[in-house]
Amino acid sequence: MQDKKPSVETNLVHSAYQAPEGFEAFPPAVYRASTIFFPDVAALRSRRWQEKEFYTYGTHGTPTTYTLEARLAEIEGADYCRVVPSGLSALTVVNFAFLQAGDDVLMPENIYSPNREFVEWMEKRFNITARFYQPMIGADIEREIKPNTKLIWVETPGSVSMEVDDIPAICAVAHKHGALVALDNTWSAGIYYKGFEHGADVIVQALTKYQSGAADVLMGAVLTKDRALNKKIEFAHMILGLSVGADDVNLILRSLPSLKVRLDAHGASALSIAQWLSQRPEIAKVLHPAFEDCPGHAIWKRDFTGSSGLFSVIFKPDFTEAQIDQFVNALSLFKIGYSWGGPVSLCLPYRMNEMRDTWHQEGQLVRFNVGFESEQDLITDIEQALKAM
Ligand SMILES: *Cc1c(COP(=O)(O)O)cnc(C)c1O
Numbered sequence: 001m002q003d004k005k006p007s008v009e010t011n012l013v014h015s016a017y018q019a020p021e022g023f024e025a026f027p028p029a030v031y032r033a034s035t036i037f038f039p040d041v042a043a044l045r046s047r048r049w050q051e052k053e054f055y056t057y058g059t060h061g062t063p064t065t066y067t068l069e070a071r072l073a074e075i076e077g078a079d080y081c082r083v084v085p086s087g088l089s090a091l092t093v094v095n096f097a098f099l100q101a102g103d104d105v106l107m108p109e110n111i112y113s114p115n116r117e118f119v120e121w122m123e124k125r126f127n128i129t130a131r132f133y134q135p136m137i138g139a140d141i142e143r144e145i146k147p148n149t150k151l152i153w154v155e156t157p158g159s160v161s162m163e164v165d166d167i168p169a170i171c172a173v174a175h176k177h178g179a180l181v182a183l184d185n186t187w188s189a190g191i192y193y194k195g196f197e198h199g200a201d202v203i204v205q206a207l208t209k210y211q212s213g214a215a216d217v218l219m220g221a222v223l224t225k226d227r228a229l230n231k232k233i234e235f236a237h238m239i240l241g242l243s244v245g246a247d248d249v250n251l252i253l254r255s256l257p258s259l260k261v262r263l264d265a266h267g268a269s270a271l272s273i274a275q276w277l278s279q280r281p282e283i284a285k286v287l288h289p290a291f292e293d294c295p296g297h298a299i300w301k302r303d304f305t306g307s308s309g310l311f312s313v314i315f316k317p318d319f320t321e322a323q324i325d326q327f328v329n330a331l332s333l334f335k336i337g338y339s340w341g342g343p344v345s346l347c348l349p350y351r352m353n354e355m356r357d358t359w360h361q362e363g364q365l366v367r368f369n370v371g372f373e374s375e376q377d378l379i380t381d382i383e384q385a386l387k388a389m
Helices: 008-013 041-046 063-076 087-098 113-126 138-144 167-176 227-239 246-278 297-303 321-330 375-388
Strands: 080-084 104-108 129-133 149-155 180-184 202-206 220-224 283-287 310-315 346-350 365-369
Touching (some): 063 080, 063 220, 080 227, 087 113, 087 149, 087 180, 087 202, 087 220, 087 227, 113 129, 138 167, 167 180, 220 227, 246 283, 246 375, 321 365
Parallel strands (some): 104 149, 149 180, 180 202
Antiparallel strands (some): 283 310, 346 365
């Protein structure tokens, strides 16, 4: 090329300036990219997108996504991690990766309900059978396993009703029969429950909850220690196009250093509020794994190192649904809304007999997410709402 200076348009795209090297600071850099350059055609032809020592295309990862994936893998004790655009897409990618026509999948009745809806949708379209077992089944899961049972889901504690099932017992039986166990470990954030040590093959996290911690980003993660399983996850992740934007990843990276401190704070407040509620005449039962009468309390004591900020209560049966709605409406610090794990306290009523095939407990169920407001202010709020009811 000639010495002539490039035109302004070209220079706006191809600037020769490079910032000096040697910049060091605590926050990792944010790399936003769709196209990633190869140094030459030989590199283009030899790089494989599955291998994280290379970069190939934005959907497969950048230093920013690789950094979050590596840090989440460290927390969970995994060797492989993929981030996806939501907790729900983390669940669906596992179902897509490990189920095919003719397979059978087992799920506890207290599973996060969109996961159940997803396998029921697969059942109709892809000739899969999905069956739902009772929480607290433990080693008796053996009765339910068929020769074509490929995947067994577990969640501990179970969504909304908070039973703590015996995951090591389920894993031992599943592995004997050649089935994989996938664990939704969102409640413990991978801090209070080490799922791989208890036998899980694949772990899913809804990073939307505690890893975000700010109620401002949706994301999920799929983790494993097994190279062959990871290949299947990677492939499903790629063909489904489940890539995540660098700025969202950065929001999670920014929250991660305070994860344990936040979780401990949520957990301590939630426990005191649950204890206060258990003394109230309106409440029939508190559903919280640290309570002795919670199904699986002994397993929680054996396998967990703490409890987080989410629990439920059952009101005495003499309170009608309309009264419970009044109670929830009367709360002012506790907001009405889905998700949890952020700074704001939340409260939701659930119609359990619509969510479960078998639900025998009388009385309305209400779920609390305890945020960072003062414990005393939250108790005062609940107290006035109970009066209003
Ligand atoms: C919220 C949640 C999910 C889904 O996460 P999203 O990011 O909201 O899609 C999955 N599992 C559990 C246990 C959850 O609480």
